[in-house]
Amino acid sequence: MAVKKWLATCLALSLLLALGVLSVGVPSAWAYDIRWGTAPAGGVWQALGTAMVEDTIKANPKLKGSTMPIGGAANVIATNAGKINAAFSFSTTAAEAWQGIEYFKKQGKLNNIRELAVIFPEPSQIVVNADSGISDIPQLKGKKVTPGPKGSAIAVVSRYVLEAYGLSFKSIDTRFLSFAEAGKQFIDGHIDAILYGAMAYPAPPILNAASQRKIKMLPLSEEVIDKLVKSHKGLEPYTLPKGSYPGVDQEMPGIIANVVVIANKDMPDEVAYAIVKSIDQNFDRYGKMIKAMRLGKRQDMAKDVGIPMHPGAVKYYKEKGWIK
Numbered sequence: 001m002a003v004k005k006w007l008a009t010c011l012a013l014s015l016l017l018a019l020g021v022l023s024v025g026v027p028s029a030w031a032y033d034i035r036w037g038t039a040p041a042g043g044v045w046q047a048l049g050t051a052m053v054e055d056t057i058k059a060n061p062k063l064k065g066s067t068m069p070i071g072g073a074a075n076v077i078a079t080n081a082g083k084i085n086a087a088f089s090f091s092t093t094a095a096e097a098w099q100g101i102e103y104f105k106k107q108g109k110l111n112n113i114r115e116l117a118v119i120f121p122e123p124s125q126i127v128v129n130a131d132s133g134i135s136d137i138p139q140l141k142g143k144k145v146t147p148g149p150k151g152s153a154i155a156v157v158s159r160y161v162l163e164a165y166g167l168s169f170k171s172i173d174t175r176f177l178s179f180a181e182a183g184k185q186f187i188d189g190h191i192d193a194i195l196y197g198a199m200a201y202p203a204p205p206i207l208n209a210a211s212q213r214k215i216k217m218l219p220l221s222e223e224v225i226d227k228l229v230k231s232h233k234g235l236e237p238y239t240l241p242k243g244s245y246p247g248v249d250q251e252m253p254g255i256i257a258n259v260v261v262i263a264n265k266d267m268p269d270e271v272a273y274a275i276v277k278s279i280d281q282n283f284d285r286y287g288k289m290i291k292a293m294r295l296g297k298r299q300d301m302a303k304d305v306g307i308p309m310h311p312g313a314v315k316y317y318k319e320k321g322w323i324k
Contacts, residue, residue, distance in 0.1 A: 272312025
């Protein structure tokens with residue numbers, strides 16, 4: 001009798017395993033915990049990442065999730081290592097991580113990352129006081145300048161802009177300030193310029209500064225734009241329109257880096273699919289919530305950024321007809 005009960009138990013367990021009700025060693029995709037790398041407080045990534053995780057979980061209640069305010073290249077490194085499984089990054093940063101160049105030379109090629117979605121572009125925005133006498137970027141040499149928070153993807157692109165003009169962080173009095181501190185110190189006259197090579201538009205520190213001081217924006221030259229686009233995969237030409245900020249009455253030629261959502265290659269296809277579907281379905285609402293999203297386009301979610309796309313994302317974009 002005992003043998004019969006044992007055999008019946010084994011048969012029942014086998015059936016449950018076959019049906020996927022139980023699993024051994026490999027957890028069900030729908031018990032998955034999304035750990036999403038955003039950025040330090042003060043920018044848009046933290047608020048947007050929180051909304052995207054919450055919306056994905058709301059549509060898929062068996063999923064769990066949370067955000068982690070990491071930011072910059074660290075997002076990519078942590079995603080590649082599996083310490084987090086999704087994150088925001090810049091198109092340039094992701095492409096360089098895949099190739100193992102620039103910041104990632106010591107780590108080597110980070111080939112465990114995959115693209116989920118391109119969500120919006122972040123343009124270059126370089127600001128000085130209107131009465132500073134500064135009319136172009138080379139004049140920032142020796143000046144007190146913030147290129148963004150230390151270790152941020154913004155600061156990396158800011159460095160590229162300086163290098164395209166033959167400058168470096170050593171050429172200026174570099175201040176790696178938080179977004180909140182950047183606006184405050186600019187208003188107080190403690191820094192001469194805010195130089196964001198790529199930053200969500202409109203940038204809160206610049207809006208804050210423009211509300212209390214007359215500002216002037218510095219354009220990138222056509223030659224420098226061409227050099228940057230050719231030298232760094234993921235950068236594209238972009239022109240801010242007239243009136244982008246109070247007192248800015250002319251178009252402002254520059255560049256953009258696209259904000260992308262990346263994932264670890266081991267993220268289950270069903271989860272990747274669920275994330276990109278949720279982003280698509282809530283795209284307009286995100287634009288109402290965060291102005292930076294209004295520069296993005298749904299169809300651009302499937303844009304190539306120089307790293308492989310996750311199969312779950314590919315499946316969704318093929319269903320939408322955005323890729324073949």
